[in-house]
Amino acid sequence: MLRSEKGFALIITLLVTAIIIAAVTELVYGIYISVSKTNNFKNSQRAALLARAGVDMAKAGIEEMRRINPYMTMDKEGLSFAYTKEEGNLELRGFDEQGKVSLRIVYPNTGVSNERLYGNYVRLLKLLGHDDTLSDTLADWIDMDDEPRRSGAEWLDYYQRLPHPYKPKNDNLDSLEEILMIKGYTPQLYKKLSPFVTVYTDGLVNINTAGREALIALSDEMTELLAQKIIAYRKETPFKDRSDIMKVDGFGTLGFSLQDRITVQGSIFRIYSRGVVEDAVREVEAVVQIGGRVIYWREG
DSSP states (O other): OHHHHHHHHHHHHHHHHHHHHHHHHHHHHHHHHHHHHHHHHHHHHHHHHHHHHHHHHHHHHHHHHHHHOTTOOOOTTOEEEEEEETTEEEEEEEEEGGGSEEOOOBOTTTOOBOHHHHHHHHHHHHHTTOOTTHHHHHHHHHSSSOOOOTTOOOTTTTGGGSSSOOOOOOSOOSSGGGGGGSTTOOHHHHHHHTTTEESSSOSOEETTTOOHHHHHTTOTTOOHHHHHHHHHHHHHSOOOSGGGGGGSTTOHHHHHHTTTTEESOOOEEEEEEEEEETTEEEEEEEEEETTSOEEEEEEO
């Protein structure tokens, strides 16, 4: 009997011990989670601050580069910079918006097409393998009238019939993401178009920074070979005047016809800033005007 009571007491002791261990373990784990969350929050805040500061750093860097070399060139990778210190890592990339095709393809008030920009955009759509009628839905989104173009879409014939109706912008786009609201513009198309188009410029394309696609879109006469000749030429000698394009082999007559379509400097840049502190990552995308204001800002 005594042996039985001792055995029972031992079981009780073991159970109590197990309960205490479980409680202590849960408490310790709770403290660990709480501390981890606090550290993660702090790291996230630090990464966010780092990414935000990166935009200012990139803007200042581009301004200094332009001061030293007003006619700086750029390839499709853009400008890149990495910064590593104890407080975290910073990755920066910059792209010239002037090196892209402008989406301001019509004049909002009159609805009249800007033939130069409209043609550039149609050629780009074809080059990327997309239906050029998408230019009509974009034009209807921008113009102020209610008359749909042949392949376009206006309030009465399309947008009011959606499950959640909304009206066309009737003005130029303020950000590139707005294009997703336009008939025919899917996320897949947006992803494909976004490296090559801009909503922030007057349409003059910077031949010192434009990629192959934007150069080919300048004219029906512009071939891939001619676009590559521009890229090869500027690697050796930056264009300092629009007329310099006529110095490139094959651009005698064509170069003259492009004078009202091109420029040799950019003043608006898209900056991607990525701050990393331990496991925390924060990103900022901004569009800035050199010597001026921030036009667009998105954090993620």
